[in-house]
Amino acid sequence: MNVRSRWLLISVGLGVLLNPLNSSMISVAIARLQSVYHLDFTGVSWIIFSFYIASAIAQPVMGKASDLFGRRKIFLAGLVVSFVASLLAPLSPNFEWLIVFRIVQAIGTSMIVSVGMAIVRIHITEKQATALSVMSIFLSGAAAIGPFIGGVLIHWWDWHAIFFVNIPFVVMSYLLAWRTIPKDEFRISVARGMSLRKWFDLIDASGILLFTVGLVTLLIGVLSAKSSAHVSFGHIIVGLLGLVLLATFVRHELKATSPFIPLRTFAKYPSMTWVNIEFILVNLLYYSLFFGLPSYLQMVRHVSEFHTGILMLSLGLCSLVASPIAGRWIDKSGPRPALLVSGILMTLGSVWIVTLNQTSSVISVCLALAAFGVSNGLNSVGMQAALFKSSPKEIIGVASGLFMTSRYLGTILSSLLIASVMGDKFSAEGFRLLGVILTVIALSLVFMIWRRRETGQLKDGEDVSTSNV
Known part of the structure; x- marks a missing residue:
């Protein structure tokens, strides 16, 4: 170079x-x-x-x-x-x-x-x-x-x-x-030489507008109800309007020539669809801890921003250390074992969150962070490998774009989950409830990864060009 x-x-x-x-x-x-x-x-x-x-x-x-x-x-x-x-x-x-x-x-x-x-x-x-x-x-x-x-x-x-x-x-x-x-x-x-209308068609401006307005409207309806501590008729109307707009978005994307999110690809390749669903859940789990734990430490445990940052560093370092190890492991054994271990670690980390209280030691917090950090390192490589295995080579560019969209959807859902559980004030009880919900999601993720292999939808070592996608 x-x-x-x-x-x-x-x-x-x-x-x-x-x-x-x-x-x-x-x-x-x-x-x-x-x-x-x-x-x-x-x-x-x-x-x-x-x-x-x-x-x-x-x-x-x-x-x-x-x-x-x-x-x-x-x-x-x-x-x-x-x-x-x-x-x-x-x-x-x-x-x-x-x-x-x-x-x-x-x-x-x-x-x-x-x-x-x-x-x-x-x-x-x-x-x-x-x-x-x-x-x-x-x-x-x-x-x-x-x-x-x-x-x-x-x-x-x-x-x-x-x-x-x-x-x-x-x-x-x-x-x-x-x-x-x-x-x-x-x-x-x-x-x-390109007209404004052609440019809008190229980027699917209508689809983007429906997706944005629908998602934001739904979030406003849900979060407003949670913030006010009761569900009013207005909250229901706003939430339903968001759902209607998102349903209209789905219908539009299925017909669009250059869709913002090519939903037809999901229907055509079910194995790839399951990988993206799992990736949504992976990011939902990871970012719920990533955004939830700092607020818990500062608002409930009264830890300073400086010491919170130091504790959160263990999450990132464990992820960075695990990634190259995961790469070598996945090269030999395929993505499934690493993803199963990742799901188990996220389950253990979520259970650990439930046990945290005001007197829990710093080591206890670091153990939960380490579990999620190592799992994130495994997922960063394993999910990408699973995507390549489940996606035909001729659509790998589209598949990668959908993969990134799944990541953002998981992150958005994590923020929605935290806000819905906590409401107006971050509390120890709310954080434990968050841990219970994350435990259920993590167990569901483990079951999904295991079941996909059992039903023969994705087998380690199988060439994607010959797989049934």
Whole structure:
């Protein structure tokens, strides 16, 4: 790998880490934001919802936009958007404006992620596997140390610092990317020849609108009922409206020529569908702990942001250590054993959550974090391997896109679960109830992974091209 390729790799890596870093740092800032803006837990949870909903929509849309306008332009534009959001978010006059800038930040970082890997694949042709593994380190490493960085920053400089810290990364990435990423091919004639309606059809603007409005409306109905401690007729109407819009979205996607989420693929390849369902549950379990435990430690156990960040570091480090071990194990035995062990670890970790109380030792907390951290490392490799086994080679690009959508859906559901269980105040009783629910979900996941093998839908070592998909 020549010097220019190394600098290109660094420039892209400094950009793509912004999305996982900002999605993870916020986990230790929730308690502080709730105190600053005088919100209940349901209200402050929109800081999580907004980021993941915006990311789920922006990444596939910006991926298509890069084919039309050029990857270099989208990457640099994403850095500019991220810079503006990171600069203005700490200056927000109220929580509503903070949500707006959080959405802008999600869009900007998604623009970077959606084209960053493609830039590396296209422009680094020598030792490409090494380059992609370095990119994975940027992504997974940022997610792993995000809570620790967030805890340190909030402890010394308050919550504003978790936005300001992005600025040095953005500036360095922009300066390096401007010099090292080759200019895009001439595409302006293609862009000029495409009408606005054709562009909307290409990105499935109608589907995106139905998905966004339907999901947000459903969340408002459910969370409003939980926040007010009773279900009114208005809450039911809003919730039903959200369900109707989502049902309309499903019908639209089945007919669309360029669907935002190609649902017909799920119907055609049931084995791949089950992998995505399991991936939703995996992320629901992991992120319920990821976002729930810091709030429990700070609001119930009165642990400082700094020490919360240190404790959460054990989660990320266990995940990073487990991933390469999982890779070697899965190469020899296939994904199923690793996924079963992961499900069992998540079950044990969830049971451990139920046993936590005010006098539980730090070691007890770390054991729960370690169980989820190791399971996340196994899942990060195992679920990807299971996807490749269950997806025909000719649709692997579509399958990867659906896989990322499943991840975001699981994350959104985790935030909804925490908000629904906790309501206006985070409590020890609510956290134990969360542990009980996660235990049930984890056991269901283990059963699903076991049953798929028993029914012959996915067998380790089987070539996907000959499997019954």
